[in-house]
Amino acid sequence: MPFRPRSHRAWFLISPTWSIENSASVKTIRTYAVLHRLKNPRHSLIFLSNTQAEADLLNQSGEAAVLHNKTSTTSEHIFRPLDDVPVEFDAIYNAQLAPWKRHDLSLGIQRCAFVFYRDSSGSSTTESERARINRHRELAPHHVFINEFDGTGKPVRLAPAQVNTHLNRAAVGICLSHLEGPMFASTEYLLAGLPVVTTPNRGGRDLYLDADYSLTVPPDPRSIAEAVLALKERRIPRAHIRTQTLKRVERDRGRFIDLVNEIFLESGSSRRIAMPWPFRYPVMEWLPPQIAIDRSLSGAVDAFVTA
Structure with missing residues:
Protein backbone atom coordinates (compact mmCIF):
# COMPACT_ATOMS: atom_id res chain seq x y z
CA MET A 1 0.00 0.00 0.00
CA THR A 73 -23.83 -10.45 1.43
CA THR A 74 -26.41 -11.26 -1.27
CA SER A 75 -29.24 -8.73 -1.01
CA GLU A 76 -32.50 -10.17 0.31
CA HIS A 77 -34.13 -6.90 -0.76
CA ILE A 78 -33.39 -7.64 -4.42
CA PHE A 79 -33.66 -11.42 -4.46
CA ARG A 80 -37.11 -12.34 -3.19
CA PRO A 81 -40.28 -14.18 -4.24
CA LEU A 82 -42.55 -12.30 -6.66
CA ASP A 83 -46.14 -13.47 -6.42
CA ASP A 84 -47.18 -11.78 -9.67
CA VAL A 85 -44.65 -13.63 -11.86
CA PRO A 86 -46.04 -16.88 -13.33
CA VAL A 87 -43.86 -20.01 -13.35
CA GLU A 88 -43.00 -20.95 -16.94
CA PHE A 89 -39.91 -23.15 -16.57
CA ASP A 90 -39.10 -26.30 -14.66
CA ALA A 91 -35.64 -24.94 -13.84
CA ILE A 92 -33.30 -22.01 -14.35
CA TYR A 93 -29.51 -21.83 -14.41
CA ASN A 94 -27.67 -18.56 -13.76
CA ALA A 95 -24.09 -19.08 -14.92
CA GLN A 96 -21.52 -17.88 -17.40
CA LEU A 97 -21.29 -19.86 -20.64
CA ALA A 98 -18.11 -21.73 -19.74
CA PRO A 99 -17.38 -25.47 -20.11
CA TRP A 100 -16.81 -25.95 -16.38
CA LYS A 101 -20.37 -24.77 -15.69
CA ARG A 102 -21.55 -27.97 -17.43
CA HIS A 103 -24.73 -26.66 -19.05
CA ASP A 104 -25.10 -29.98 -20.90
CA LEU A 105 -26.15 -31.62 -17.64
CA SER A 106 -29.46 -29.76 -17.96
CA LEU A 107 -30.39 -31.41 -21.26
CA GLY A 108 -32.79 -33.87 -19.63
CA ILE A 109 -34.94 -31.07 -18.18
CA GLN A 110 -38.06 -30.48 -20.26
CA ARG A 111 -38.24 -26.70 -19.89
CA CYS A 112 -35.14 -24.87 -18.70
CA ALA A 113 -34.07 -21.23 -18.85
CA PHE A 114 -30.57 -19.75 -18.71
CA VAL A 115 -29.34 -16.40 -17.48
CA PHE A 116 -25.73 -15.95 -18.54
CA TYR A 117 -22.84 -13.52 -18.71
CA ARG A 118 -19.18 -13.33 -19.66
CA ASP A 119 -16.56 -13.15 -16.95
CA SER A 120 -13.90 -10.53 -17.71
CA SER A 121 -11.16 -12.95 -16.67
CA GLY A 122 -12.61 -15.97 -18.47
CA SER A 123 -11.70 -17.50 -21.82
CA SER A 124 -15.15 -17.41 -23.43
CA THR A 125 -15.57 -15.63 -26.75
CA THR A 126 -18.55 -14.63 -28.85
CA GLU A 127 -17.86 -17.59 -31.11
CA SER A 128 -17.60 -20.13 -28.29
CA GLU A 129 -20.73 -18.80 -26.59
CA ARG A 130 -22.85 -18.81 -29.73
CA ALA A 131 -21.62 -22.30 -30.63
CA ARG A 132 -22.54 -23.56 -27.17
CA ILE A 133 -26.02 -22.01 -27.37
CA ASN A 134 -26.68 -23.32 -30.90
CA ARG A 135 -25.58 -26.84 -29.99
CA HIS A 136 -27.70 -26.79 -26.87
CA ARG A 137 -30.77 -25.56 -28.72
CA GLU A 138 -30.44 -28.38 -31.25
CA LEU A 139 -30.50 -30.94 -28.44
CA ALA A 140 -33.12 -29.18 -26.29
CA PRO A 141 -35.33 -26.93 -28.45
CA HIS A 142 -37.56 -25.99 -25.50
CA HIS A 143 -34.69 -24.48 -23.54
CA VAL A 144 -34.47 -20.67 -23.49
CA PHE A 145 -31.33 -18.50 -23.30
CA ILE A 146 -32.61 -15.22 -21.91
CA ASN A 147 -29.82 -12.68 -22.44
CA GLU A 148 -29.32 -10.71 -25.64
CA PHE A 149 -25.93 -9.96 -27.22
CA ASP A 150 -24.76 -6.38 -27.72
CA GLY A 151 -23.20 -4.88 -30.84
CA THR A 152 -19.76 -6.21 -29.93
CA GLY A 153 -21.04 -9.75 -29.49
CA LYS A 154 -20.89 -9.71 -25.70
CA PRO A 155 -23.83 -10.96 -23.61
CA VAL A 156 -25.76 -8.07 -22.06
CA ARG A 157 -25.53 -8.63 -18.32
CA LEU A 158 -28.87 -8.22 -16.57
CA ALA A 159 -29.37 -6.00 -13.55
CA PRO A 160 -29.88 -7.96 -10.31
CA ALA A 161 -33.58 -7.06 -10.14
CA GLN A 162 -34.05 -8.38 -13.68
CA VAL A 163 -32.27 -11.60 -12.72
CA ASN A 164 -34.64 -11.99 -9.79
CA THR A 165 -37.66 -11.60 -12.05
CA HIS A 166 -36.39 -14.38 -14.29
CA LEU A 167 -35.60 -16.62 -11.30
CA ASN A 168 -39.24 -16.30 -10.30
CA ARG A 169 -40.26 -17.66 -13.70
CA ALA A 170 -38.81 -21.05 -12.72
CA ALA A 171 -39.76 -23.76 -10.24
CA VAL A 172 -36.20 -24.84 -9.33
CA GLY A 173 -32.68 -23.38 -9.42
CA ILE A 174 -29.83 -25.60 -10.62
CA CYS A 175 -26.09 -25.64 -9.85
CA LEU A 176 -24.03 -27.91 -12.09
CA SER A 177 -20.31 -27.17 -11.74
CA HIS A 178 -17.92 -29.52 -9.94
CA LEU A 179 -15.38 -26.95 -8.75
CA GLU A 180 -15.60 -23.16 -8.35
CA GLY A 181 -16.09 -20.53 -5.67
CA PRO A 182 -19.14 -20.18 -3.43
CA MET A 183 -21.52 -19.40 -6.34
CA PHE A 184 -23.71 -16.38 -5.67
CA ALA A 185 -26.47 -17.81 -7.88
CA SER A 186 -27.12 -20.58 -5.37
CA THR A 187 -27.93 -18.10 -2.60
CA GLU A 188 -29.90 -15.92 -5.03
CA TYR A 189 -32.10 -18.92 -5.87
CA LEU A 190 -32.76 -19.58 -2.20
CA LEU A 191 -33.58 -15.98 -1.31
CA ALA A 192 -35.99 -15.91 -4.26
CA GLY A 193 -37.64 -18.97 -2.71
CA LEU A 194 -36.48 -21.57 -5.23
CA PRO A 195 -35.50 -25.09 -4.15
CA VAL A 196 -32.12 -26.15 -5.54
CA VAL A 197 -30.73 -29.15 -7.39
CA THR A 198 -26.95 -29.40 -7.17
CA THR A 199 -24.21 -31.82 -8.10
CA PRO A 200 -21.41 -32.84 -5.70
CA ASN A 201 -18.95 -29.95 -5.63
CA ARG A 202 -16.26 -27.98 -3.86
CA GLY A 203 -16.28 -24.23 -3.39
CA GLY A 204 -18.89 -23.38 -0.78
CA ARG A 205 -22.28 -23.27 -2.49
CA ASP A 206 -23.69 -26.00 -0.24
CA LEU A 207 -23.46 -23.90 2.92
CA TYR A 208 -27.03 -22.60 2.83
CA LEU A 209 -28.64 -25.66 1.27
CA ASP A 210 -30.91 -27.86 3.35
CA ALA A 211 -32.29 -31.34 2.73
CA ASP A 212 -35.80 -29.92 3.13
CA TYR A 213 -35.49 -27.94 -0.08
CA SER A 214 -32.47 -29.16 -2.02
CA LEU A 215 -31.21 -32.35 -3.64
CA THR A 216 -27.63 -33.36 -4.41
CA VAL A 217 -27.53 -35.81 -7.30
CA PRO A 218 -24.93 -37.42 -9.60
CA PRO A 219 -23.72 -35.29 -12.53
CA ASP A 220 -25.80 -36.85 -15.28
CA PRO A 221 -28.74 -35.34 -17.18
CA ARG A 222 -31.26 -37.98 -16.13
CA SER A 223 -30.57 -37.68 -12.39
CA ILE A 224 -30.74 -33.90 -12.58
CA ALA A 225 -34.00 -33.88 -14.55
CA GLU A 226 -35.60 -36.34 -12.11
CA ALA A 227 -34.49 -34.25 -9.13
CA VAL A 228 -35.90 -31.08 -10.69
CA LEU A 229 -39.29 -32.72 -11.20
CA ALA A 230 -39.24 -34.17 -7.68
CA LEU A 231 -38.65 -30.76 -6.10
CA LYS A 232 -41.16 -29.09 -8.40
CA GLU A 233 -43.86 -31.59 -7.43
CA ARG A 234 -43.26 -30.97 -3.73
CA ARG A 235 -44.47 -27.37 -4.11
CA ILE A 236 -42.41 -26.14 -1.18
CA PRO A 237 -43.62 -22.67 -0.14
CA ARG A 238 -41.15 -20.08 -1.35
CA ALA A 239 -41.53 -18.09 1.84
CA HIS A 240 -40.32 -21.11 3.83
CA ILE A 241 -37.17 -21.54 1.74
CA ARG A 242 -36.40 -17.83 1.97
CA THR A 243 -37.00 -17.66 5.73
CA GLN A 244 -34.79 -20.65 6.49
CA THR A 245 -32.04 -19.30 4.24
Whole structure:
Protein backbone atom coordinates (compact mmCIF):
# COMPACT_ATOMS: atom_id res chain seq x y z
CA MET A 1 0.00 0.00 0.00
CA PRO A 2 2.27 2.83 -1.27
CA PHE A 3 -0.03 5.57 0.03
CA ARG A 4 0.69 4.63 3.67
CA PRO A 5 3.91 3.94 5.52
CA ARG A 6 4.63 0.31 6.26
CA SER A 7 4.67 1.12 9.95
CA HIS A 8 0.92 1.82 9.82
CA ARG A 9 -1.20 -0.78 11.60
CA ALA A 10 -3.58 -2.42 9.15
CA TRP A 11 -5.89 -5.42 8.97
CA PHE A 12 -6.71 -7.14 5.69
CA LEU A 13 -9.74 -9.39 5.32
CA ILE A 14 -9.03 -11.63 2.33
CA SER A 15 -11.78 -13.64 0.68
CA PRO A 16 -10.85 -16.23 -1.98
CA THR A 17 -12.97 -16.21 -5.13
CA TRP A 18 -12.23 -19.86 -5.98
CA SER A 19 -11.97 -23.03 -3.96
CA ILE A 20 -8.71 -23.30 -1.99
CA GLU A 21 -9.69 -26.58 -0.38
CA ASN A 22 -6.40 -28.27 -1.24
CA SER A 23 -2.91 -28.35 0.21
CA ALA A 24 -1.23 -26.76 -2.84
CA SER A 25 -3.40 -23.63 -2.72
CA VAL A 26 -3.00 -23.27 1.03
CA LYS A 27 0.78 -23.69 0.77
CA THR A 28 0.95 -20.91 -1.84
CA ILE A 29 -1.24 -18.61 0.25
CA ARG A 30 0.85 -19.30 3.33
CA THR A 31 4.06 -18.45 1.45
CA TYR A 32 2.75 -15.12 0.15
CA ALA A 33 1.26 -14.24 3.54
CA VAL A 34 4.57 -14.84 5.32
CA LEU A 35 6.46 -12.78 2.75
CA HIS A 36 3.96 -9.94 3.08
CA ARG A 37 4.29 -9.83 6.85
CA LEU A 38 8.09 -9.86 6.65
CA LYS A 39 7.88 -6.64 4.62
CA ASN A 40 4.94 -5.26 6.59
CA PRO A 41 5.26 -6.45 10.20
CA ARG A 42 2.29 -4.37 11.41
CA HIS A 43 -0.13 -5.87 8.91
CA SER A 44 -2.57 -8.58 10.00
CA LEU A 45 -4.08 -10.91 7.41
CA ILE A 46 -7.36 -12.68 8.14
CA PHE A 47 -8.74 -15.08 5.55
CA LEU A 48 -12.51 -15.25 5.13
CA SER A 49 -13.05 -18.82 4.00
CA ASN A 50 -16.07 -19.97 2.04
CA THR A 51 -16.10 -23.40 3.71
CA GLN A 52 -15.12 -24.65 7.14
CA ALA A 53 -12.68 -27.07 5.49
CA GLU A 54 -10.85 -24.13 3.89
CA ALA A 55 -10.67 -22.33 7.24
CA ASP A 56 -9.34 -25.48 8.92
CA LEU A 57 -6.61 -25.95 6.30
CA LEU A 58 -5.49 -22.33 6.61
CA ASN A 59 -5.51 -22.50 10.42
CA GLN A 60 -3.42 -25.66 10.30
CA SER A 61 -0.90 -23.88 8.08
CA GLY A 62 -0.53 -21.11 10.66
CA GLU A 63 -2.79 -18.49 9.09
CA ALA A 64 -5.74 -16.75 10.74
CA ALA A 65 -8.94 -17.85 9.02
CA VAL A 66 -12.64 -17.87 9.83
CA LEU A 67 -15.70 -19.20 8.05
CA HIS A 68 -17.41 -16.43 6.11
CA ASN A 69 -19.10 -17.40 2.86
CA LYS A 70 -19.09 -14.32 0.66
CA THR A 71 -22.59 -15.07 -0.64
CA SER A 72 -23.94 -14.03 2.77
CA THR A 73 -23.83 -10.45 1.43
CA THR A 74 -26.41 -11.26 -1.27
CA SER A 75 -29.24 -8.73 -1.01
CA GLU A 76 -32.50 -10.17 0.31
CA HIS A 77 -34.13 -6.90 -0.76
CA ILE A 78 -33.39 -7.64 -4.42
CA PHE A 79 -33.66 -11.42 -4.46
CA ARG A 80 -37.11 -12.34 -3.19
CA PRO A 81 -40.28 -14.18 -4.24
CA LEU A 82 -42.55 -12.30 -6.66
CA ASP A 83 -46.14 -13.47 -6.42
CA ASP A 84 -47.18 -11.78 -9.67
CA VAL A 85 -44.65 -13.63 -11.86
CA PRO A 86 -46.04 -16.88 -13.33
CA VAL A 87 -43.86 -20.01 -13.35
CA GLU A 88 -43.00 -20.95 -16.94
CA PHE A 89 -39.91 -23.15 -16.57
CA ASP A 90 -39.10 -26.30 -14.66
CA ALA A 91 -35.64 -24.94 -13.84
CA ILE A 92 -33.30 -22.01 -14.35
CA TYR A 93 -29.51 -21.83 -14.41
CA ASN A 94 -27.67 -18.56 -13.76
CA ALA A 95 -24.09 -19.08 -14.92
CA GLN A 96 -21.52 -17.88 -17.40
CA LEU A 97 -21.29 -19.86 -20.64
CA ALA A 98 -18.11 -21.73 -19.74
CA PRO A 99 -17.38 -25.47 -20.11
CA TRP A 100 -16.81 -25.95 -16.38
CA LYS A 101 -20.37 -24.77 -15.69
CA ARG A 102 -21.55 -27.97 -17.43
CA HIS A 103 -24.73 -26.66 -19.05
CA ASP A 104 -25.10 -29.98 -20.90
CA LEU A 105 -26.15 -31.62 -17.64
CA SER A 106 -29.46 -29.76 -17.96
CA LEU A 107 -30.39 -31.41 -21.26
CA GLY A 108 -32.79 -33.87 -19.63
CA ILE A 109 -34.94 -31.07 -18.18
CA GLN A 110 -38.06 -30.48 -20.26
CA ARG A 111 -38.24 -26.70 -19.89
CA CYS A 112 -35.14 -24.87 -18.70
CA ALA A 113 -34.07 -21.23 -18.85
CA PHE A 114 -30.57 -19.75 -18.71
CA VAL A 115 -29.34 -16.40 -17.48
CA PHE A 116 -25.73 -15.95 -18.54
CA TYR A 117 -22.84 -13.52 -18.71
CA ARG A 118 -19.18 -13.33 -19.66
CA ASP A 119 -16.56 -13.15 -16.95
CA SER A 120 -13.90 -10.53 -17.71
CA SER A 121 -11.16 -12.95 -16.67
CA GLY A 122 -12.61 -15.97 -18.47
CA SER A 123 -11.70 -17.50 -21.82
CA SER A 124 -15.15 -17.41 -23.43
CA THR A 125 -15.57 -15.63 -26.75
CA THR A 126 -18.55 -14.63 -28.85
CA GLU A 127 -17.86 -17.59 -31.11
CA SER A 128 -17.60 -20.13 -28.29
CA GLU A 129 -20.73 -18.80 -26.59
CA ARG A 130 -22.85 -18.81 -29.73
CA ALA A 131 -21.62 -22.30 -30.63
CA ARG A 132 -22.54 -23.56 -27.17
CA ILE A 133 -26.02 -22.01 -27.37
CA ASN A 134 -26.68 -23.32 -30.90
CA ARG A 135 -25.58 -26.84 -29.99
CA HIS A 136 -27.70 -26.79 -26.87
CA ARG A 137 -30.77 -25.56 -28.72
CA GLU A 138 -30.44 -28.38 -31.25
CA LEU A 139 -30.50 -30.94 -28.44
CA ALA A 140 -33.12 -29.18 -26.29
CA PRO A 141 -35.33 -26.93 -28.45
CA HIS A 142 -37.56 -25.99 -25.50
CA HIS A 143 -34.69 -24.48 -23.54
CA VAL A 144 -34.47 -20.67 -23.49
CA PHE A 145 -31.33 -18.50 -23.30
CA ILE A 146 -32.61 -15.22 -21.91
CA ASN A 147 -29.82 -12.68 -22.44
CA GLU A 148 -29.32 -10.71 -25.64
CA PHE A 149 -25.93 -9.96 -27.22
CA ASP A 150 -24.76 -6.38 -27.72
CA GLY A 151 -23.20 -4.88 -30.84
CA THR A 152 -19.76 -6.21 -29.93
CA GLY A 153 -21.04 -9.75 -29.49
CA LYS A 154 -20.89 -9.71 -25.70
CA PRO A 155 -23.83 -10.96 -23.61
CA VAL A 156 -25.76 -8.07 -22.06
CA ARG A 157 -25.53 -8.63 -18.32
CA LEU A 158 -28.87 -8.22 -16.57
CA ALA A 159 -29.37 -6.00 -13.55
CA PRO A 160 -29.88 -7.96 -10.31
CA ALA A 161 -33.58 -7.06 -10.14
CA GLN A 162 -34.05 -8.38 -13.68
CA VAL A 163 -32.27 -11.60 -12.72
CA ASN A 164 -34.64 -11.99 -9.79
CA THR A 165 -37.66 -11.60 -12.05
CA HIS A 166 -36.39 -14.38 -14.29
CA LEU A 167 -35.60 -16.62 -11.30
CA ASN A 168 -39.24 -16.30 -10.30
CA ARG A 169 -40.26 -17.66 -13.70
CA ALA A 170 -38.81 -21.05 -12.72
CA ALA A 171 -39.76 -23.76 -10.24
CA VAL A 172 -36.20 -24.84 -9.33
CA GLY A 173 -32.68 -23.38 -9.42
CA ILE A 174 -29.83 -25.60 -10.62
CA CYS A 175 -26.09 -25.64 -9.85
CA LEU A 176 -24.03 -27.91 -12.09
CA SER A 177 -20.31 -27.17 -11.74
CA HIS A 178 -17.92 -29.52 -9.94
CA LEU A 179 -15.38 -26.95 -8.75
CA GLU A 180 -15.60 -23.16 -8.35
CA GLY A 181 -16.09 -20.53 -5.67
CA PRO A 182 -19.14 -20.18 -3.43
CA MET A 183 -21.52 -19.40 -6.34
CA PHE A 184 -23.71 -16.38 -5.67
CA ALA A 185 -26.47 -17.81 -7.88
CA SER A 186 -27.12 -20.58 -5.37
CA THR A 187 -27.93 -18.10 -2.60
CA GLU A 188 -29.90 -15.92 -5.03
CA TYR A 189 -32.10 -18.92 -5.87
CA LEU A 190 -32.76 -19.58 -2.20
CA LEU A 191 -33.58 -15.98 -1.31
CA ALA A 192 -35.99 -15.91 -4.26
CA GLY A 193 -37.64 -18.97 -2.71
CA LEU A 194 -36.48 -21.57 -5.23
CA PRO A 195 -35.50 -25.09 -4.15
CA VAL A 196 -32.12 -26.15 -5.54
CA VAL A 197 -30.73 -29.15 -7.39
CA THR A 198 -26.95 -29.40 -7.17
CA THR A 199 -24.21 -31.82 -8.10
CA PRO A 200 -21.41 -32.84 -5.70
CA ASN A 201 -18.95 -29.95 -5.63
CA ARG A 202 -16.26 -27.98 -3.86
CA GLY A 203 -16.28 -24.23 -3.39
CA GLY A 204 -18.89 -23.38 -0.78
CA ARG A 205 -22.28 -23.27 -2.49
CA ASP A 206 -23.69 -26.00 -0.24
CA LEU A 207 -23.46 -23.90 2.92
CA TYR A 208 -27.03 -22.60 2.83
CA LEU A 209 -28.64 -25.66 1.27
CA ASP A 210 -30.91 -27.86 3.35
CA ALA A 211 -32.29 -31.34 2.73
CA ASP A 212 -35.80 -29.92 3.13
CA TYR A 213 -35.49 -27.94 -0.08
CA SER A 214 -32.47 -29.16 -2.02
CA LEU A 215 -31.21 -32.35 -3.64
CA THR A 216 -27.63 -33.36 -4.41
CA VAL A 217 -27.53 -35.81 -7.30
CA PRO A 218 -24.93 -37.42 -9.60
CA PRO A 219 -23.72 -35.29 -12.53
CA ASP A 220 -25.80 -36.85 -15.28
CA PRO A 221 -28.74 -35.34 -17.18
CA ARG A 222 -31.26 -37.98 -16.13
CA SER A 223 -30.57 -37.68 -12.39
CA ILE A 224 -30.74 -33.90 -12.58
CA ALA A 225 -34.00 -33.88 -14.55
CA GLU A 226 -35.60 -36.34 -12.11
CA ALA A 227 -34.49 -34.25 -9.13
CA VAL A 228 -35.90 -31.08 -10.69
CA LEU A 229 -39.29 -32.72 -11.20
CA ALA A 230 -39.24 -34.17 -7.68
CA LEU A 231 -38.65 -30.76 -6.10
CA LYS A 232 -41.16 -29.09 -8.40
CA GLU A 233 -43.86 -31.59 -7.43
CA ARG A 234 -43.26 -30.97 -3.73
CA ARG A 235 -44.47 -27.37 -4.11
CA ILE A 236 -42.41 -26.14 -1.18
CA PRO A 237 -43.62 -22.67 -0.14
CA ARG A 238 -41.15 -20.08 -1.35
CA ALA A 239 -41.53 -18.09 1.84
CA HIS A 240 -40.32 -21.11 3.83
CA ILE A 241 -37.17 -21.54 1.74
CA ARG A 242 -36.40 -17.83 1.97
CA THR A 243 -37.00 -17.66 5.73
CA GLN A 244 -34.79 -20.65 6.49
CA THR A 245 -32.04 -19.30 4.24
CA LEU A 246 -32.15 -15.88 5.89
CA LYS A 247 -31.67 -17.49 9.29
CA ARG A 248 -28.41 -19.02 8.10
CA VAL A 249 -27.32 -15.89 6.24
CA GLU A 250 -27.93 -13.65 9.26
CA ARG A 251 -25.95 -16.02 11.48
CA ASP A 252 -22.95 -15.62 9.19
CA ARG A 253 -23.42 -11.87 8.89
CA GLY A 254 -23.42 -11.63 12.67
CA ARG A 255 -20.18 -13.58 12.83
CA PHE A 256 -18.60 -11.18 10.34
CA ILE A 257 -19.75 -8.16 12.37
CA ASP A 258 -18.26 -9.72 15.50
CA LEU A 259 -14.95 -10.06 13.67
CA VAL A 260 -14.97 -6.43 12.52
CA ASN A 261 -15.78 -5.26 16.05
CA GLU A 262 -12.87 -7.31 17.42
CA ILE A 263 -10.60 -5.50 14.96
CA PHE A 264 -12.01 -2.15 16.06
CA LEU A 265 -11.31 -3.08 19.67
CA GLU A 266 -7.77 -4.21 18.91
CA SER A 267 -7.11 -1.03 16.93
CA GLY A 268 -8.22 1.18 19.80
CA SER A 269 -11.18 2.54 17.85
CA SER A 270 -14.41 3.28 19.69
CA ARG A 271 -16.44 2.52 16.59
CA ARG A 272 -18.77 -0.50 16.58
CA ILE A 273 -21.24 -1.93 14.09
CA ALA A 274 -24.28 -4.12 14.75
CA MET A 275 -27.07 -6.07 13.15
CA PRO A 276 -29.25 -5.60 11.20
CA TRP A 277 -26.71 -5.83 8.39
CA PRO A 278 -25.28 -2.30 8.16
CA PHE A 279 -23.67 -2.44 4.72
CA ARG A 280 -25.65 -1.02 1.84
CA TYR A 281 -23.29 -2.37 -0.80
CA PRO A 282 -21.39 -5.68 -1.04
CA VAL A 283 -18.49 -5.95 1.38
CA MET A 284 -16.28 -6.90 -1.54
CA GLU A 285 -16.93 -5.30 -4.90
CA TRP A 286 -16.26 -7.29 -8.07
CA LEU A 287 -13.95 -5.35 -10.39
CA PRO A 288 -11.79 -6.07 -13.45
CA PRO A 289 -8.24 -6.84 -12.25
CA GLN A 290 -6.60 -3.65 -13.52
CA ILE A 291 -9.27 -1.40 -11.98
CA ALA A 292 -8.91 -3.22 -8.66
CA ILE A 293 -5.13 -2.73 -8.77
CA ASP A 294 -5.46 0.95 -9.66
CA ARG A 295 -7.89 1.53 -6.79
CA SER A 296 -5.62 -0.22 -4.32
CA LEU A 297 -2.59 1.80 -5.40
CA SER A 298 -4.53 5.05 -5.10
CA GLY A 299 -5.88 4.16 -1.66
CA ALA A 300 -9.51 3.71 -2.73
CA VAL A 301 -9.98 0.42 -0.90
CA ASP A 302 -13.29 -1.33 -0.24
CA ALA A 303 -13.34 -0.85 3.51
CA PHE A 304 -12.92 2.01 5.93
CA VAL A 305 -9.88 3.28 7.79
CA THR A 306 -10.07 3.62 11.56
CA ALA A 307 -8.85 6.74 13.29
